[in-house]
Amino acid sequence: MKLAVFGSPIAHSRSPEIHQAFAAQFGRTIEYQRILASPEQLSERFAEFVASGGVGANVTVPLKEHALSFCAKLSPRAEQAQAVNTLIHRNNEWLGHNTDGDGLVADLLRLGVKLRGARVLVLGAGGAVRGIIGPMLDAEVAHLHIANRTEVKAQKLLVEWQQRLAGELEITPKVFYTLLTAGDLNSAAGSSGNGQWDIIINATSTGLTQERPDIPDASLANKPFCYDMVYGNQPTPFMLWAENHGCAVADGLGMLIEQAALSYFQWAGDIPDTKVVLDSVRSQL
Ligand code: ATR
Numbered sequence: 001m002k003l004a005v006f007g008s009p010i011a012h013s014r015s016p017e018i019h020q021a022f023a024a025q026f027g028r029t030i031e032y033q034r035i036l037a038s039p040e041q042l043s044e045r046f047a048e049f050v051a052s053g054g055v056g057a058n059v060t061v062p063l064k065e066h067a068l069s070f071c072a073k074l075s076p077r078a079e080q081a082q083a084v085n086t087l088i089h090r091n092n093e094w095l096g097h098n099t100d101g102d103g104l105v106a107d108l109l110r111l112g113v114k115l116r117g118a119r120v121l122v123l124g125a126g127g128a129v130r131g132i133i134g135p136m137l138d139a140e141v142a143h144l145h146i147a148n149r150t151e152v153k154a155q156k157l158l159v160e161w162q163q164r165l166a167g168e169l170e171i172t173p174k175v176f177y178t179l180l181t182a183g184d185l186n187s188a189a190g191s192s193g194n195g196q197w198d199i200i201i202n203a204t205s206t207g208l209t210q211e212r213p214d215i216p217d218a219s220l221a222n223k224p225f226c227y228d229m230v231y232g233n234q235p236t237p238f239m240l241w242a243e244n245h246g247c248a249v250a251d252g253l254g255m256l257i258e259q260a261a262l263s264y265f266q267w268a269g270d271i272p273d274t275k276v277v278l279d280s281v282r283s284q285l
Helices: 015-025 039-051 066-070 076-081 100-110 127-138 151-165 185-189 237-244 253-268 274-284
Strands: 002-007 031-036 056-059 071-074 086-090 093-097 119-123 143-147 179-183 199-202 225-228
Touching (some): 002 015, 002 039, 039 066, 066 093, 071 076, 076 100, 076 127, 100 274, 143 151, 179 185
Parallel strands (some): 071 093, 119 143, 119 199, 199 225
Antiparallel strands (some): 056 086
């Protein structure tokens, strides 16, 4: 089976080793390449890949939204996220799917974090957030608040999801009611000014630049579980800040492995054991 991950930059991608480890669990031989592609180059790179026998692809930054236009069909997850991270080439066409949000939910469950009924604060309003809202709502969280530095982007996402919850957009979530709110970074303190969050997800890119979203300390009043979607060999500034305030924390490496496992299932039909692969990739960071 010939697979590849497309993106720019791409040299740092851990997807090849993760998918090789999954395939090895089932005694399957796969080829999994890294392919450097800008949005302008994607059409040509996809065509070459298919011509050489490629059957499955992951796309990463900055291609997740751009790759939508190559897909003849989208799964509900890709439709809701308006972004794809997993493509399957079948009957001469690309099928687009998005496993990011379900990967996050799977990792939170692995970490013992209860989503059902939880009050969740999501920081950011970019591509990383688009993919996680649908799965969070389907996990029946009680309240989802989106706080972003540029408030208007958070408000725009809010309106889009309110329309989905109201059944006005094509792919509605499983639930029809969840308290859904949005605001600027100060709104992370909550309407009481004393943030009553059970979980905070940092879906901004701040971990990549050694910064943290500038949210008030009061956001941590309820000692929420604090998850950063960025990962590395050191805790991010957001994780260190939350830890210093007595909160349990995790980075996004588990999400990376879980979203990969859900992609692998789409191509191979096997469900990999993620724990052993997570331990192995963690030890190599
Ligand atoms: P991604 O696909 O990773 O979400 P993106 O679409 O560029 O990338 O979005 C980056 C997110 O991180 C945005 O929500 C951005 O906030 P703005 O919309 O205000 O730009 C957020 N972000 C980046 N740097 C930040 C910082 N220093 N403080 C707070 N938020 C930051």
